[in-house]
Amino acid sequence: MHEAMVAESLLAAISNEAEKQGGKPILAKVSCGTLNAINDDVLCFAFEAIATGTLCEGMTLEVIHRPMQGKCKSCGGQFGFDIFNPRCPDCSESDFELLPDAPLLLETIEFETG
Amino acid sequence: MRKKIDVRKKILSANEEYALQNKHFMARHNKLCLNMISSPGSGKTTILAGTINRLKGKVRIGVIEGDIKTDIDAEKIRAAGAPAIQIETQGACHLSAQQVNKVLKNLPTANLDVIFIENVGNLVCPSAFELGETAKVAVLSVAEGDDKVVKYPALFAKAKVLLINKIDLLEAVGQVDFDIEKVKADAHRLNSSIEIFQVSAKTGQGFDKWCDWLVKAVESL
Numbered sequence: 001m002h003e004a005m006v007a008e009s010l011l012a013a014i015s016n017e018a019e020k021q022g023g024k025p026i027l028a029k030v031s032c033g034t035l036n037a038i039n040d041d042v043l044c045f046a047f048e049a050i051a052t053g054t055l056c057e058g059m060t061l062e063v064i065h066r067p068m069q070g071k072c073k074s075c076g077g078q079f080g081f082d083i084f085n086p087r088c089p090d091c092s093e094s095d096f097e098l099l100p101d102a103p104l105l106l107e108t109i110e111f112e113t114g
Numbered sequence: 115m116r117k118k119i120d121v122r123k124k125i126l127s128a129n130e131e132y133a134l135q136n137k138h139f140m141a142r143h144n145k146l147c148l149n150m151i152s153s154p155g156s157g158k159t160t161i162l163a164g165t166i167n168r169l170k171g172k173v174r175i176g177v178i179e180g181d182i183k184t185d186i187d188a189e190k191i192r193a194a195g196a197p198a199i200q201i202e203t204q205g206a207c208h209l210s211a212q213q214v215n216k217v218l219k220n221l222p223t224a225n226l227d228v229i230f231i232e233n234v235g236n237l238v239c240p241s242a243f244e245l246g247e248t249a250k251v252a253v254l255s256v257a258e259g260d261d262k263v264v265k266y267p268a269l270f271a272k273a274k275v276l277l278i279n280k281i282d283l284l285e286a287v288g289q290v291d292f293d294i295e296k297v298k299a300d301a302h303r304l305n306s307s308i309e310i311f312q313v314s315a316k317t318g319q320g321f322d323k324w325c326d327w328l329v330k331a332v333e334s335l
Contacts, residue, residue, distance in 0.1 A: 006242075009127070012128075013123055036268075037242060037268050105125065108121060113117050
């Protein structure tokens with residue numbers, strides 16, 4: 001349940017931006033890589049719980065997953081890595097390098113203003 | 115009226131700031147810091163006690179213990195002859211960099227070569243939180259099954275070392291079904307540079323190679 005701490009960190013960041021913008025946050029988009037191991041339902045539930053009574057109460061979180069990418073050493077193609085079928089979908093070779101996993105990012109926030 | 119802003123800000127940046135402070139602390143004092151992560155019951159504490167015993171007089175080890183409750187593990191480490199600090203997370207399923215930052219000063223770091231952080235037993239959450247360690251050490255015991263690397267890839271993708279523990283059970287025919295070659299292949303697929311050692315904390319089997327790695331890691335600091 002590391003999502004609880006992620007939710008806390010998100011709430012702080014969104015509240016901080018909301019104060020600067022002077023609006024009520026409606027929607028925030030978050031992106032994460034495979035290794036962040038974020039479960040959408042758990043994150044949204046934790047966020048909803050801690051946002052109660054704050055400016056962020058009732059807002060929506062959208063989680064964008066960026067799958068881990070492999071780069072084929074044979075044909076140079078880039079593909080979504082699947083540990084159960086770890087090979088290049090174009091040339092079927094299994095010699096590839098894993099590219100760095102996407103970080104956990106707060107991408108955008110939409111506010112209701114005025 | 116609706117207004118959209120681009121933030122592109124890292125989440126968990128507060129944790130990362132503390133992790134960076136811890137990392138600087140290790141670098142300034144020339145310490146190797148290893149964050150040990152596994153399921154509960156895989157044998158982290160027993161491996162540490164065995165390592166401390168074996169390297170007595172060669173490598174000075176200190177341990178930060180993380181558990182939800184009790185200081186049982188810290189006591190075991192002290193009984194093995196090394197200084198230990200216990201963090202009780204009171205329910206949290208992983209250690210945070212801030213918790214580590216707070217207790218670092220309570221370890222006699224001037225007299226240590228290696229600081230082990232034994233994380234809360236959990237195969238998922240601890241791997242998402244950097245603590246400022248030099249490297250992560252994953253532990254997997256054969257009794258847990260050989261599908262754990264593919265089921266919980268994050269830890270094995272990030273770890274520098276994988277200790278496969280309780281290998282004495284493999285020799286007791288019929289005790290456990292565990293395809294050790296499959297585990298190694300899965301781990302290498304996720305992490306081509308991971309170092310894998312097969313050990314038994316109970317019998318001491320395989321500890322020579324693991325301890326050699328540790329000694330070399332300290333020497334190359």
